[in-house]
Amino acid sequence: MTMRVAKETVVSIEYTLKDDQGNIIDASGDRGPMEYLHGAQNIIPGLEQGVEGLEVGATKSVSVPPQLGYGEYSDKLLQRVPLNAFGANTPQLGMRFHAETNLGMRVLTIKQIEGEEVTLDGNHELAGKTLHFDIKVVAVRAAELTELAHGHPHQSGGCCGGGGCGSGESSSEGGCCSTGEASEGGCCSSEEGASAGGCCSTEQPVAQKQGGCGSGGCGCSA
Numbered sequence: 708m709t710m711r712v713a714k715e716t717v718v719s720i721e722y723t724l725k726d727d728q729g730n731i732i733d734a735s736g737d738r739g740p741m742e743y744l745h746g747a748q749n750i751i752p753g754l755e756q757g758v759e760g761l762e763v764g765a766t767k768s769v770s771v772p773p774q775l776g777y778g779e780y781s782d783k784l785l786q787r788v789p790l791n792a793f794g795a796n797t798p799q800l801g802m803r804f805h806a807e808t809n810l811g812m813r814v815l816t817i818k819q820i821e822g823e824e825v826t827l828d829g830n831h832e833l834a835g836k837t838l839h840f841d842i843k844v845v846a847v848r849a850a851e852l853t854e855l856a857h858g859h860p861h862q863s864g865g866c867c868g869g870g871g872c873g874s875g876e877s878s879s880e881g882g883c884c885s886t887g888e889a890s891e892g893g894c895c896s897s898e899e900g901a902s903a904g905g906c907c908s909t910e911q912p913v914a915q916k917q918g919g920c921g922s923g924g925c926g927c928s929a
């Protein structure tokens with residue numbers, strides 16, 4: 708019998724993501740299918756709902772409004788910091804990094820640099836946008852118990868590029884991306900926390916919620 712996408716299944720999908728104008732924003736393409744644990748909020752809610760119930764081989768177009776995607780754009784997520792907060796790093800327009808904010812750990816984008824002042828934007832780059840996905844389900848399988856416990860798939864991918872999550876177990880410490888991320892500042896965290904440390908890969912599949920790597924997605928301590 709054919710397996711359908713449902714809670715507690717690990718799903719692989721190929722997708723192309725377009726904006727309202729039909730411009731391609733992202734595609735699984737060369738990166739290969741995106742694998743996620745269904746029902747565990749690995750991906751944006753609107754997409755997860757759209758995939759629900761599909762079987763292997765199925766294709767579908769799914770349009771996701773901002774409130775089921777990356778939220779509405781909010782000016783409240785803009786903040787200004789002095790240039791010297793970056794220390795030895797040279798901020799550049801569009802640069803992204805993890806940082807602790809009063810809304811918790813977020814990915815911030817450098818939106819403007821003006822004199823000695825840098826404007827950071829905590830909105831997701833796709834905030835406020837309706838997202839149009841063309842998806843194809845390439846695989847569905849039952850999730851392993853450890854995957855359910857961790858809330859993410861382990862084989863062939865995840866944020867840590869294969870390898871799964873090793874020992875995990877009792878740990879606040881273990882886990883694939885480990886190194887004490889959660890409190891410390893994302894997967895690529897660099898020097899001392901607080902200021903604008905860390906880089907964040909811009910290569911993360913956009914359909915994946917932010918923080919796939921680093922802020923809990925792969926923490927295995929979750």
Ligand SMILES: [Zn+2]
Pocket residue numbers: 857859861871872875925926927
């Ligand atoms: Zn894990």
